[in-house]
Amino acid sequence: MSDLFTPAAFADPNSGPLYLQLHRRIAEAIAAGDLRPGDSLPSEREMAALTGLSRVTVRKGVEALVASGQLVQKRGSGTFVAPQVERLEQALSLLTSFTEDMQRRGMQVESRWLARGLHTPAPEEVMALGLGANDRVARLERVRSSDGVPLAIERASLPARLLPDPETVDASLYAVLEARGNRPVRAVQRISAANLGPKDADLLGVATGAAGLRIERLSYLPSGQVVEFTRSLYRGDAYDFAVELKLAPEAERTS
Amino acid sequence: MSDLFTPAAFADPNSGPLYLQLHRRIAEAIAAGDLRPGDSLPSEREMAALTGLSRVTVRKGVEALVASGQLVQKRGSGTFVAPQVERLEQALSLLTSFTEDMQRRGMQVESRWLARGLHTPAPEEVMALGLGANDRVARLERVRSSDGVPLAIERASLPARLLPDPETVDASLYAVLEARGNRPVRAVQRISAANLGPKDADLLGVATGAAGLRIERLSYLPSGQVVEFTRSLYRGDAYDFAVELKLAPEAERTS
DNA sequence: CAGTGGTCTAGACCACGGT
């Protein structure tokens, strides 16, 4: 890895911006295994000196690698190749709870509560839950971690009628619902990707702008009543959702 | 929107870094509707002058908004609030083709080919497709657009035995497979989120670092033979995948 | 305490867009 930063090829014919050249060099060194997880890079000032670039340019070159989770920077300490994050795979077509899911894998689950109580519903919640004018809403907002690593932010809203005492929810929301005979049997999810804002990124312990999976879920009782409206943000680098597909039947494809 | 940049509150008690304060101000103005899609912001130099910040700091404040697609910057022209991107919703549990899916919505579909031909397989492809030592692989790599807007990058690999003439694929891969009696009936997908690298971001017409949905798919024939190994990148801001969930049966939850 | 990343500045040149 010694000559990674030897300036040489930074003699800029037309290989594009300097910070992109640096970005590419480091990314390739990681991909090739010349830089291994846990390895430390030279300090920004050193890299600047070695390459002949300014520190600002070095930072810009490193920036995208930090955002995408390939590098980790620690103030006062240094810049390191990110440790391998073991991706968790989760079946997307079964309605399971986070807690149950993790326990089945033998993993430790922790929840840090950000909010938990009864509130006046926001318009979005009124729509999603089909609330009336005077109904109230139970809100559960927490960071889900496994073995000390934060994995997801979960913001759940339920009609207060179905969960009048949100403070009693400890680990598994579904366990509480089940005890009250209100466990959902069906749900619809919408999945998309979004860059994490400063606040959410901080909660998940990743860099601002890192990619996250945004999942919106509506869960239903057998009666068709909506139980739960949940918006979650999963760390994009730590989660894989798996789905099984079947061929669309001809009948539906010709309409 | 006039006093958005009046410096006032940039008198830095301890409201955090200046670029984050600027970021927050703009994000809130967009959320509140004070800045509407298509509106133009002052030039970076103007914002710097108005706020009393340096241009570098202004750029840093704007950066994350651009990466997440809320702002669009055009060199030589200016900085604008991004037009509303109409999100496409797609059912994730049906095995449909991009082409058929879009045509059913009455949308124009274009493909720009990046590569199309027979190659010696990469190790990853050997594994996924279950190839032998001397098998070759058909690669189809293209950018999928609808109404002129690039939506996804699709990189498909198939055993050459099932698609000896990849050059004949025009719009729909599945149509060609069906003609040969090789249309898949089942598939498994894995979904995650990732920041787009400079190259892919450019192909999709978004900023480097924007969040993308990464989907890996393995499709099978009725015989169990793998037909297709496809890695796709969808624009995170333009796509919503929908899934319906059912309650996990007790039998499976207790193992 | 010395060294690290995090923030910020003032100024410069370039490539491109629209007039």
Added chain:
DNA sequence: CCGTGGTCTAGACCACTGA
């Protein structure tokens, strides 16, 4: 042509880490 965003520099101070 002028104004825009895109790149780049040299230097500064801060908050934090680790010895």
